[in-house]
Amino acid sequence: MRLHRLRITAFGPFGTTQEIDFDDLSAAGLFLLHGPTGAGKTSVLDAVCYGLYGSVPGPRQGGGQGATLRSDHAQPAARTEVCLELTVAGRRLEVTRQPPWERPKKRGTGTTMEKAQSWLREYEAGGADGGGVWKDLSRSHQEIGEEITQLLGMSKEQFCQVVLLPQGDFARFLRADAEARGKLLGRLFDTRRFAAVEQRLAEQRRAAEARVREGDADLLADAHRMQQAAGADGAELPLPDGTPGDPGLADSVLAWAAVARAGARERLTIARSALAHAESGHATASAELDDVRELARLQRRFADAQERAARLDERADDHERLAARMEKARKAETVAPALALRADADDDHRRATADEARARAQLPATYADEGAAGLAGAARKASEELGGLASARRAEHRLSELTAQRADLDRQERADDELLQEAAGWLADWDTTRTRLRDGIEAAQEATTRTEHLAGRLKTDQEKLDAARRRDRLTQEAAAAQERLIAAREHASAAHERWLGLKEQRLADIAAELAAHLGDGAPCAVCGATEHPAPARKSAGHVDRATEEAALAAHQRADEARSAAERDLGTVRESLAAATAAASDTPADELAAAVEELRRAHAESRDLASGLHAAREALARAEREHDRRVAAQQEAARRVESRAAMRDALAGEQAGLEEELTRARGASASVAQRAAQLERQTALLTEAADAARAADESAQRLKDADARLADAAFRAGFDTPSAASAALLDAAGHRELQHRIDAWQNEQAAVRALLAEPDAAAAAQRPPASPAAADAAAEAAGRRLRAAGSACDAAARRSAELDRLSARSATAARRLAPLRETHDRVARLATLAAGTSADNERRMRLESYVLAARLEQVAAAATVRLRRMSSGRYTLVHSDDRTGRGRSGLGLHVVDAWTGRERDTATLSGGETFFASLALALGLADVVTDEAGGVRLDTLFIDEGFGSLDDQTLDEVLDVLDSLRERDRSVGIVSHVADLRRRVHAQLEVVKGRAGSVVRQRGEG
Structure with missing residues (x-):
């Protein structure tokens, strides 16, 4: 990776745009980045890191927010931006990043938040003019981050350790304990997967242990159940000692179950023998009891038959009298139909006579002597008069409708009058209301403008x-x-x-x-x-x-x-x-008072401005109400005009109907009342005519029934019909009489049969039987049998339960065996990886073992440069010895060639610590570079620490750094040591001022 150019705008201490040409600085191989404290030397390195990864290193990153990265010296409209041009993996790229920031609004006052943006471009040679062109690749933060990380092969933490070499971190690394070194190396070499393996093994060990303990707990629970099932015998046999998880617990439980199961089977055999003996004695006693009971039964049977025969002889006269009464009742049954017919005719005649009297009582006195024909004729005449009133009824119904319509018109007229008066009153104040609402809107708008102005002030x-x-x-x-x-x-x-x-x-x-x-x-x-x-x-x-x-x-x-x-x-x-x-x-007091006054005025203006929306809504509602009332006023006027014509038409129709009804009502108050009178008169006359005809017909039927009844009684042998009626029996009386006769006859036949039985007669000749003694003997034998059966059943249940629980325990033990084997294997692996196993002599964790190998590589790579810096005196070595009671694997010692002794790195002096930490940083950079896939790092930065070196050591360190530029590699030194300005000619100076920092660049010449 080689840096070419860096452009910074409104970033950190840089208020304006600053450009850095790393190609010019790197021409000499070694260049110096210097400036006073607080000028912004480290901010240049932050800009490089932010351009690549979108965040700055370590505690300076501030969450990556634009508010943290933005320069306080920047103009309000200037956008914070970092643009980095570099070559990595043979590709020339340009990364531009803009963090989120608050910019002034384009309209009005205040600020608005702009989102973060990123661009990635690649330079492609061979363009139309032969000079190459830039091609856009992506504007996605995520895609750009993945592309840069993949090309560099390093995370941001690794990049900050191997490219931006922070010497203070490595000085602490030299003096740190094993745990602190492990944290740093773990971040650089990403050994989280090995820690995950340790954690996964520990989780598997806990899970396997839980399963084994659960299985052992089930075995012990089954053992307790078997002890309970064995009863008193189980109490004499103590359970095996052990807790869930103990080795050999399953074998102990199975052995104990076998002993308990054998004892239960022996007791079952004994109980079965006792049950067979009790069954034999009970059978003998039962047979004897059955014989005695049969003899007693036969003797009681014969004695009862003799007693029943004596009672039958006493009731012989009663039986003859009942038979005579039954014969007389059979003769009366032939007269029963005539009796029933006469009774029905008499009932019908009485009902018809009563109905006729009731119907005639409701008629006027003029109809008292009329027969059925006269009453029927009067009913027909009233019905004809009722039919003539149908037309008058319709006219009366229409007249009531007209009255209701006129009343409804009156109500509508009153409602329209009220509506017109209300609308007129409301519309009279419309101009004043509209003016007031518009004034409120204008006041709120003015307050809005005033609020924005006061906010700026x-x-x-x-x-x-x-x-x-x-x-x-x-x-x-x-x-x-x-x-x-x-x-x-x-x-x-x-x-x-x-x-x-x-x-x-x-x-x-x-x-x-x-x-x-x-x-x-x-x-x-x-x-x-x-x-x-x-x-x-x-x-x-x-x-x-x-x-x-x-x-x-x-x-x-x-x-x-x-x-x-x-x-x-x-x-x-x-x-x-x-x-x-x-x-x-x-x-400050005057300014505070002015700010407080402005804040109060701003709050008042803001409260007034907040009512703008409500004022506009109120005006809109008032305008809608105005339109509604105008429309309602016009509609009411139209209804008033149409209502007058309708009222005249209804009045003419009502006068004609009233004249017609006056003729139809006569003396009644209304047609309906007259019709009701005729309907009731017709119904009463019709009912009276029907009742008179029914009374005449029932009297004739009663006379015929009396003649037939007298004839039937004479033929049946009775003197009068009343004598035949008295001899009749109802169904219940007949059944009772027949039942008594049949019972006497059945009892007589049963007694004769019993007295004729030979077994009963023979038993009566034997001595009386005594079943009490035989019953007591049988009861005792039954008790002995039940006790033996209960004991046998209990023994069988105990044996079956023990067999079932033993089989379940054996199955559980077989199922638990592979789980226990798995637990033993996983536990050995987990303790070995965690460094707690006795087999792990140095108590080294798996992750520490991997990191120890990396640290050994880093120490070897650092020693190459440390010997040259220290003129061959010092050598860094890795140690995996244990310190105290802690774990081993991440020790770091220095070997002093002058004394030949090995000592801790914490004993180095300030200058020695610097070049030792520098050598360690460079060695770590080499190892991490190889780990990242051999990505070539053509640009390195070394931050501070040179002020602790004397002249000779400084020369040796610069020689080592100068050797890094071999194969076209450049090294940037970040320092404010004055002597370095004479030794390093290519320089990048950061100068701070009131308007922000600026950079000044000077090449090798």
Whole structure:
């Protein structure tokens, strides 16, 4: 990957467009990016990262929002943009990215949010003019990100570690523990899949363990069930000891089940033998009981038959009397039809006579002596008169309709009068209402315009108020910084004078210091003499080298503190000048009062403007109401005109109908009343005529029935019809009498049959039977049989239950065996991968093992450059030894060739730490590059750290960096060390100012 050009607009500290030509800078192979603190050196690297990945590195990324990346010095209409041109994988690309930002509205005041945008173009050689053309590839953020990541073969984190080499991170990496190193290496080499393997093995181990424990718990539950099924015998046989998950638990449970099952079968055999013996005794006692009961039954049967025969002899006279009564009832049955006919005729005659009397009672007295024919004729005459009233009824109904129509017309007329009066009243105020509503709309529109104007003024004044408050705060900070600078200068001057004084005093007594190293026979370092008759002696208050060097160090620290105080004061004064320029000299209290007044006026105007929509809606509703009332007024006027003609027509028709009805009503109040009178008279006459005819017919039928009844009674042998009626029996009486006769005859036949039975007669000759003793013996035998059967059934159930549970336990044990084997295998793998297994001697996790291999590669690649930087003194080595109780695999040591000893990297000095971390960063870049598929990195950046090197080490480091440009590779150094400006000729300077930072580029020449 090689960078060609970078264009930055309104990004970070750069308020205007800045262009950087990396081709010109890279021509020398090594170039310097320098500038004062806070100018924006790191922002150039942020722009490169943002152009490629759409976000900036580390804590500076701010979520990638345009509000964070946008320059505070940019003009409001300037769009934040980063455009990067580079070559990667043989393709020349141009990536342009614009983050989201708030721009001023094109119309009115305020701002609006613009969305983020991205473009990707590729340069294709061989265009129409032979110079090549740019071809658009994509404008999708996601597609561009996937394309860049695929071409580079690195994520953003890897790119920031291998291209933008942050030395501070690697210095911490050298001093970090194994866990911190693992996190960094894990992000760079993406070993999440190995951590996922560890987690997956742990999950499988827990799942397998849960299944095994569940199976063991089921086995123990079955064992408890078998103990309960065995009853008292199970209590004597203790369950095997063990908990779910213990090895050999299944075998223990199966062995215990076999013992319990054998005992249950033995007890079942004993119970079956006892049951057979009880069954034999019960059969013998039952047979004896049956014989005794049969003898007692025959004896009771014969005695009962003798008693029943005596009772039949006593009731013989009653039986003869009942037979005579039955014979008389059979003769009376021949007269029964004539009796029934006469009774029916008598009932009909009485009902007809009563109906006739009731009908005649409702007629006028003039019809009291009329017969059936006279009543029928009067009914026909009334019916004919009723038929003549049909036309008069229709006329009366039409007259009621006309009356209702005229009443309805009167109601409509009153409603239209009220509507016309209401419409006239409302329309009279229409002009005033419309004017009032339009004035409200105009007031709301004016308030809207005033609100937008006040919002702009409020924003400007609020910015001035914020600037004034910053100005006041920075004024106090500047005064405090000035005091700190004065104190630092005084302290630095005092430390400098003390160092010069101690140095001068030491030089004055240097002879005594040299004399302290003289010995007899040893040459003097000054004159070479071997005899030393009068060596100089140290005076009181002698200053040695350590004291002088301590004073020098104190002087240097004080001078650095003075420089830092000067920088702080300059920074505060720059911020104070910017705040003063923005807020002028107006006091903050006055600005706050003005802002508060503007905010109050803005709120009032905004509240008034919010009623614009409601005012427009009110005017629209009023106009619609006006149109509706005008239309209703016109429609009511039309109805009034048509109603007068209709009223005249109805009045003429009503007069004609009233004349016709006067003739038809006669003396009645209405035609309907007259018709009702005729209808009722016709009905009463008709009913009376029918009742008179029915009474005459029923009297004749009654006379005929009396003659037939007298004839039938005489032929049946009865003196009178009443005697025949008294001899009759109803159905219930006949059945009861016949039942009593049949019962006596059946009882007589049954007694004769019983007395003739030979078995009963023979039993009566034997001694009386005693079934109580035989019954007691049979009951005792039955109890013994039931007890034996219950015991046998219980033993059989226990044995069957134990067999069933044993079979289920055996099946569960067979099913659990492969699960336990799987659990053992997965558990061994999981503990081995997690570093907790006894087989893992160094307690190294799987992910740590992979990272250890990567760290070993990085240490080997870093050593190549570290030896050259340290003149062959230092070598980086990887260590997988355990530290304390922790795990091993990510140790990093340095071997000092001068002492031959291996020590921790945390013991390196500041300068040594810098070039060791630089070598580590370069080695890591080589390894990650190989991991990414060998993508060539033609442009590298190294950020800060050179100020901790002495001149010789700096030369060696620059030689190593200069070697990186072999094969057309360029290296950019980011530093503010002044000595580098003399050593590196190609430079990119970042200069800061009030309007923002700018870049100045100088090539090798």
